[in-house]
Amino acid sequence: MSDSRRGESYRHSRAASAARYPSGSGALTPHAPVAGPSIQIDENRYLVSDETPEAGDMLNHSCEPSCGLVGANVLVAMRDIEVGEDLTFGYATCDSSDYDEFECLCGEPSCRGVVTGLDWTKPELQAKYAGWFSPYLSRRIAASHCGETSATRSAPPVHADRMDLAGPPTTLRTRPLIYVDGVVDQGDLATATRLVLGCEEAVIGRLDSSSDNIVSKLSVSSMDRDNSCFFLDGDDVVGMLLIEKDPYEMVTGVDAYTLPWPGTREVRIEALRRGLEVARRHRQESGSSEWKARSGGYVADEAYASVMTELGMTPVRRFYRMQIESASPLIPDEAPALPPGVEMVPGAADDETRRIVYRIDRDAFSDHYGWADYPYDDWWEHMSASPSFTPDDWWLVTVEGEPAAICLLGEGRAQYNEGYVMVLGVLKAFRGRGLAQLALQRAFVHYRDLGRRATLLGVDATNTTGAVALYEKVGMAPVMIMEAYEHALLTPADPSPRPS
Numbered sequence: 001m002s003d004s005r006r007g008e009s010y011r012h013s014r015a016a017s018a019a020r021y022p023s024g025s026g027a028l029t030p031h032a033p034v035a036g037p038s039i040q041i042d043e044n045r046y047l048v049s050d051e052t053p054e055a056g057d058m059l060n061h062s063c064e065p066s067c068g069l070v071g072a073n074v075l076v077a078m079r080d081i082e083v084g085e086d087l088t089f090g091y092a093t094c095d096s097s098d099y100d101e102f103e104c105l106c107g108e109p110s111c112r113g114v115v116t117g118l119d120w121t122k123p124e125l126q127a128k129y130a131g132w133f134s135p136y137l138s139r140r141i142a143a144s145h146c147g148e149t150s151a152t153r154s155a156p157p158v159h160a161d162r163m164d165l166a167g168p169p170t171t172l173r174t175r176p177l178i179y180v181d182g183v184v185d186q187g188d189l190a191t192a193t194r195l196v197l198g199c200e201e202a203v204i205g206r207l208d209s210s211s212d213n214i215v216s217k218l219s220v221s222s223m224d225r226d227n228s229c230f231f232l233d234g235d236d237v238v239g240m241l242l243i244e245k246d247p248y249e250m251v252t253g254v255d256a257y258t259l260p261w262p263g264t265r266e267v268r269i270e271a272l273r274r275g276l277e278v279a280r281r282h283r284q285e286s287g288s289s290e291w292k293a294r295s296g297g298y299v300a301d302e303a304y305a306s307v308m309t310e311l312g313m314t315p316v317r318r319f320y321r322m323q324i325e326s327a328s329p330l331i332p333d334e335a336p337a338l339p340p341g342v343e344m345v346p347g348a349a350d351d352e353t354r355r356i357v358y359r360i361d362r363d364a365f366s367d368h369y370g371w372a373d374y375p376y377d378d379w380w381e382h383m384s385a386s387p388s389f390t391p392d393d394w395w396l397v398t399v400e401g402e403p404a405a406i407c408l409l410g411e412g413r414a415q416y417n418e419g420y421v422m423v424l425g426v427l428k429a430f431r432g433r434g435l436a437q438l439a440l441q442r443a444f445v446h447y448r449d450l451g452r453r454a455t456l457l458g459v460d461a462t463n464t465t466g467a468v469a470l471y472e473k474v475g476m477a478p479v480m481i482m483e484a485y486e487h488a489l490l491t492p493a494d495p496s497p498r499p500s
C-alpha cells in the first residue's frame with residue numbers, strides 16, 4: 001500500500017494490465033487525465049480506465065515495489081511475492097508529468113516522501129529501476145546520457161567524418177565492473193545499460209537491447225571480469241569494454257561502447273585496442289594459433305566500422321534481424337494443425353528433455369558459422385542466463401515419438417512488446433517436411449494472441465540451409481543488418497597466409 005489507504009481511495013492507482021487494453025476497453029488520451037486510474041505510456045499519452053475501474057486498473061505506488069513494467073503497460077513481478085502481499089510498482093518508471101503527484105505513505109524505510117513527475121530524472125532512481133522504465137523514459141534517459149535533450153529526435157547518420165581527432169583524453173582511466181556475490185552491482189548495471197542503450201540510440205535512433213540482453217551479457221561466466229572495464233574521464237563514465245572468452249569456439253568477443261558517439265572515436269579506439277591486447281593474451285594462454293578476436297555492430301554504424309578496420313579487423317559475416325508484424329495477413333488465423341505423427345512438446349522441465357534439446361541444437365547447427373561443441377553445462381548456462389528465461393516456451397518437435405526439431409521461444413524482447421524465436425533447428429533427417437514452417441507459424445500465432453506487436457529472430461544472412469528463404473516464405477522480412485568483424489591475431493611467428 002502506498003498513497004492510497006486500503007479500502008478507501010484508489011485515486012493514485014494505475015492501469016497496467018496488458019490483457020485489458022488490446023481489446024480496446026481502456027481509452028488512450030493525449031491529455032493528462034484529471035484523476036482516476038491511469039498510466040502514462042508515452043510522451044503526452046496516457047491510458048485511462050473505463051468509468052468503472054477493474055481490479056487490474058488499480059495498482060498502488062510503493063518505494064519498494066513488488067512489480068515492474070515490461071514495455072509501457074505490462075506489469076511483471078520483480079521478485080517473489082508473498083500470498084496476500086500487495087502488487088505495487090514505482091510510478092517513477094512511467095511518469096514524467098505532474099498529473100499525479102502526491103505525498104507517499106508507503107511506509108518503506110526508503111520512502112522518498114513525495115512522488116512527483118520528475119522522479120525519473122533522479123540518478124538514484126534511474127539506477128534502482130534500470131531496465132524497468134517505460135520505453136519512452138528509457139529512451140529519454142539514454143538520450144540524456146548522450147548529451148541529448150530530445151527523446152524523440154531521429155537518428156543522426158553515424159558517419160566516419162564526424163569524429164574527434166584529438167586523441168583520448170589524457171585523464172582517461174579505467175576501473176573494473178563491480179560484482180557482489182557474483183552479481184553485477186546495480187549501479188554498474190545501470191551505467192552499463194546507459195552506455196549500451198546510448199550507443200544504440202546514437203546509431204539507429206532507438207533502443208534495441210533489452211535489459212535481459214544486458215543482464216545476461218554481464219552475468220555469464222565466460223565474461224572476462226578481470227579485463228572488462230569502464231573508461232572514466234574524470235568522474236564521468238565515458239565508455240565500457242566488455243570481453244568474453246570462449247575457449248570452445250576459441251574466440252575473444254570484444255564489445256566497446258563509448259559516449260557520446262561518434263564523438264568519442266579516440267576513446268573507442270583505445271577500448272578496442274585494449275580488447276585486442278587481451279585477445280592476444282587469451283590466444284597465447286590457449287597455445288592455439290586458431291584463436292581470434294571478434295567484434296561487430298550495426299551495419300549503419302560506419303564510424304565503428306572504420307575503427308575496427310583501422311585496428312586491422314575485417315568484416316566476415318552479416319546477420320539479419322527479421323520480423324513479421326502480428327497484423328500480417330500471412331499469419332494464419334489459427335495455429336496450424338499438427339500432421340499425423342507429429343507432436344510439439346512444450347517445456348523442458350526435466351534434465352532429460354533439456355539434454356535432448358541440447359543435442360538437437362548442437363547437431364542442427366553443426367555447419368553454422370560460430371558453431372562450437374559447448375558442453376551441456378555451458379550451453380545451459382548461456383540459455384538460462386536471461387532473467388526472463390522461459391523454458392515453458394521451448395517446443396520439442398517429435399515425429400512418431402522421435403525427437404526431430406526444436407523451436408525455442410524467449411521473452412528477451414517482451415520489453416518492446418515483441419516475441420522472439422531464439423533457436424529454430426531441424427535435424428538433417430527430418431528436413432524438407434515442413435517442420436520449421438509449422439513451428440514458425442505456431443510461434444507467430446502464439447505471440448499475436450499474446451498481443452505482441454511482432455515476432456522477430458536473427459539469422460546468418462548467408463545461412464547455407466535455406467533459412468532466409470524459409471523466413472521470407474512465411475512472411476518475415478529483414479529489418480536490421482548486423483556485421484561481425486574478426487581479427488586473426490597473427491604474430492610474426494605465424495606462417496604468412498597463402499595467397500588465394
Ligand SMILES: CC(C)(COP(=O)(O)OP(=O)(O)OC[C@H]1O[C@@H](n2cnc3c(N)ncnc32)[C@H](O)[C@@H]1OP(=O)(O)O)[C@@H](O)C(=O)NCCC(=O)NCCS
Nearest residue numbers: 364424425426431432433434435436437465466467469470
Ligand atoms: C533452416 C531449417 C530450420 C529449415 O527446416 P525444414 O524443416 O527443413 O524447413 P521446412 O521443411 O519447413 O521448409 C519450408 C520452406 O522453407 C524453404 N526451405 C527450407 N529449406 C531450404 C533450403 N535448404 N533451400 C531453400 N529453401 C529452403 C522452402 O521454401 C520450403 O518450402 P517448400 O516446401 O515450398 O520447399 C533447417 O534446415 C535447419 O535446421 N537448418 C540448420 C539450423 C539453422 O540454420 N536454423 C535457422 C537459423 S536461425
